[in-house]
Amino acid sequence: MTTELMTNKVEIKNLSKTFHTKRGEAFAVKDFSLSIESGELVCLLGPSGCGKTTVLRSVAGLETPTSGSIEIAGQNMNGLPPQKRPVAMVFQSYALFPHMSVFENVAFGLRVRKMPHKDIQIKVEKMLELVGLHAKAKRAPNQLSGGEQQRVALARALVVNPEILLCDEPLSNLDQSLRIKMREEIKRLQKELGLTILFVTHDQEEALYLSDRIALMEKGRLVQEGTPMAFYEKPASPFVKEFLGGIKKVGNELVRVVALT
Ligand SMILES: Nc1ncnc2c1ncn2[C@@H]1O[C@H](COP(=O)(O)OP(=O)(O)O)[C@@H](O)[C@H]1O
Numbered sequence: 001m002t003t004e005l006m007t008n009k010v011e012i013k014n015l016s017k018t019f020h021t022k023r024g025e026a027f028a029v030k031d032f033s034l035s036i037e038s039g040e041l042v043c044l045l046g047p048s049g050c051g052k053t054t055v056l057r058s059v060a061g062l063e064t065p066t067s068g069s070i071e072i073a074g075q076n077m078n079g080l081p082p083q084k085r086p087v088a089m090v091f092q093s094y095a096l097f098p099h100m101s102v103f104e105n106v107a108f109g110l111r112v113r114k115m116p117h118k119d120i121q122i123k124v125e126k127m128l129e130l131v132g133l134h135a136k137a138k139r140a141p142n143q144l145s146g147g148e149q150q151r152v153a154l155a156r157a158l159v160v161n162p163e164i165l166l167c168d169e170p171l172s173n174l175d176q177s178l179r180i181k182m183r184e185e186i187k188r189l190q191k192e193l194g195l196t197i198l199f200v201t202h203d204q205e206e207a208l209y210l211s212d213r214i215a216l217m218e219k220g221r222l223v224q225e226g227t228p229m230a231f232y233e234k235p236a237s238p239f240v241k242e243f244l245g246g247i248k249k250v251g252n253e254l255v256r257v258v259a260l261t
């Protein structure tokens, strides 16, 4: 699995997206370029409404860019429908099938792909083991906690070996302690499976913890990208400095020392 996943790279080139609104054309994303290397976790960070979801949905094929292109592993994705793209997505709302067991939720994508029964059994069991839900395979989603449901969503996304995992604020609905546990889990899975992940969040602390690199957006544009430490040490503008205002360096770690709302 790992070797398969190591050859991916996402290149977003000059992506722009306008929406028609009552007040005319409005930019959601403007001339946005970003590369995500194979095996890298990049957080798209920025305040609500800055265009993060629109970028992610464009990579997934759920939005058609007004201009610009998206390449995955050197292949141009323009015009390809979502199901033909080598991506899987995890949402803030878990979007599990309520009438299916945990096992069947995870198996769904493999059944659609008409994988043989026996192989599905093996793959789903392995994936449930990986996210620590092996013992709860027969339960219905509503018999699970929020964190467990999000883990099922994660397993369902990963079971089809996507080249790229797209996450849109997947932890925002969880309470603080679960959120911290789940982000540790995501980091572990990324390392273990060599996953390439584009992770949207508006939470500075989450981005600092998870990211190999952060891409910070403001009003549809990329304002800075780099490692968490580079952000801290060299904020590119007053906006960046203010956005990471509560962050302090303690030893070699960056931590948020005041709660920003
Ligand atoms: N389908 C849509 N129609 C009209 N405007 C939209 C649509 N989707 C997003 N927008 C607008 O585009 C901007 C960026 O939205 P979004 O990408 O959801 O931001 P974020 O995920 O960072 O909160 C916002 O101003 C939002 O209102």
Ligand SMILES: [Mg+2]
Residues within 6 Å of the ligand: 052, 053, 054
């Ligand atoms: Mg959003």
